[in-house]
Amino acid sequence: MRIASVIVDDIEGLSSLLVGMEECTTHSRLFNPKPEGEHGELHWLYVLDDHEVVFGCREGLIDALRKMDRAGAKAILLIVTCVPELIGEDIEGIIHEVQSELTARITFVMLGQFKNISYPPGSRKTIEALATLMEEKETDSSCIINVLGHSPEEDHIPTPFLLSELERHGFVLRYLAPGASLKDFQSGPDAVLNLVVSPYTHPLAVKMEKEFGVPYIALHNLYDVEDIERAYDDIAKCLDFYWDNEFEEERKEALTLQLQAQEKLRGLRYVLSLRIDVPIPLAEYLIRLGMEPLLLHLEEYYPEDKDYIQKIMSKGYNPLICRMVNQEADLSVLEKLSPDLCFGYLSYTNKTISCVPDMFDFYGQVGYNRTINLLRRVLNVLNEMNTSKKGDIKYGSTSF
Structure with missing residues (x-):
């Protein structure tokens, strides 16, 4: 829940609705303290009452999504905490029921603590859920490459030399990570290739290949020199060009x-x-x-x-x-x-x-x-x- 609140706050244009008990919703305000973002995003909280803890929150949740849609939310990530998952609330069914009447696209992530005892699942599931917000697109002729898991704004993480060389060869890099915009994520399927540089974005790459046909090459888990050389060759082959002994x-x-x-x-x-x-x-x-x-x-x-x-x-x-x-x-x-x-x-x-x-x-x-x-x-x-x-x-x- 914590990492999902942080991630959604760092994606321009993406709104969120956190669903849970008072302790969860109050705690989330430590990491995403304002109900409105800098660019019109809405970060609202849905607190379950006693009746909903027993019988579910379907009607109330649908009403909340309608209100967020009328208030101008462009896309909404539902962050579902322990109790709705424990009582078996059908979040997917709720979204399916209400999506057709809303302008805002909706996706969700189930983050009950009993299933997610550390922060990696929150990161991976939240980033993967953004694939639902993507739109089918034709591959761009300008050879856009998605870099999954790195943001140029992360000054503490050096930009890999590989990425600089790809830009030198004329490729356009789109960074899909916290710090990117909703528009960047929605445009993701027009890329010719996904490069995975973080374990937290690997599920997104897998889903994009399955649903949109965008191939991916994982780099974050390679250490051996021969494995790295093979991956670089695969990148050149996928992009139909040759390296000039840069590495x-x-x-x-x-x-x-x-x-x-x-x-x-x-x-x-x-x-x-x-x-x-x-x-x-x-x-x-x-x-x-x-x-x-x-x-x-x-x-x-x-x-x-x-x-x-x-x-x-x-x-x-x-x-x-x-x-x-x-x-x-x-x-x-x-x-x-x-x-x-x-x-x-x-x-x-x-x-x-x-x-x-x-x-x-x-x-x-x-x-x-x-x-x-x-x-x-x-x-x-x-x-x-x-x-x-x-x-x-x-x-x-x-x-x-």
């Missing part, structure tokens, strides 16, 4: 670092902790580098993780899977596992486990540059460990 320097540096990492990481054991945007693809990549997985923290399991899990299992590994919620208590478990490296966030100060920190820094980065930055950080940590142990570390073993 050769990056590719060579990434490959050099990857070979160094394979030599130094082989045989070491690792765990994945908090704040990693794509843990399963990262776990599979570390296995390619010769490491052994002991434990993986997962906020959520994504359907697209299935192929990576099969690759992990095919290598003979079946690591423990958990969701860490109490780091102080979790530390004793990690210490018993005695990993050589931990990737991700550890909150305690007296660290007994060597850690590759700040893994969420790589969110939104794609391509060779992300692999370069990741491997540099890993190799730096290994060098620091080597220095602290006065050269006693033997890479390729678990004896420290």
Whole structure:
């Protein structure tokens, strides 16, 4: 609910109606505090009364949507919280009944806390729901490319070099992410290709391919140099042009670092902790580098993780899977596992486990540059460990 309220507030032209009990609606005002947006959006709340908790809110919800339509809403996202979902309210049926008499397009997202215990589902489901607001269009002759999950306004996330090169080749990039407009999302089906740079926009890409025939190439889950090279070739093939060796320097540096990492990481054991945007693809990549997985923290399991899990299992590994919620208590478990490296966030100060920190820094980065930055950080940590142990570390073993 929280992340859905934040996302909808960042999309110009998109209105919202949050449906739930008083505690949910009041809490949502912390993240979307104003009932009117800067560009005429409406962010209204529908508070269930005692009767509706038992018998449903169909009539009241239809009336609220009619009022929002008369007030000028262009499109409405229904954010449905726990109670309507628990009592089995037919939100899809309500929309089907009222949509024909409204000018505003309506979509919805079911975000009962009992099914969504972390923020990734809220992000993924909210962005995916926007496909319902899209309009069937002919592919634009100007070769528009949708970039799913990145906004130029995100100064803290560097714009991938790949995107700059696509623009240099004459392609028009349309960024579909929080910060974009409703019009941008509605125009999405005229693109020749979707590039996925965030795990939270992957479901939207899948839905757009199924419903509008827009192909997609996922970049956010690639680390291996050969996989990245293959994806870049697929992009050129889809767009019917050829690269001019723009990425050769990056590719060579990434490959050099990857070979160094394979030599130094082989045989070491690792765990994945908090704040990693794509843990399963990262776990599979570390296995390619010769490491052994002991434990993986997962906020959520994504359907697209299935192929990576099969690759992990095919290598003979079946690591423990958990969701860490109490780091102080979790530390004793990690210490018993005695990993050589931990990737991700550890909150305690007296660290007994060597850690590759700040893994969420790589969110939104794609391509060779992300692999370069990741491997540099890993190799730096290994060098620091080597220095602290006065050269006693033997890479390729678990004896420290």
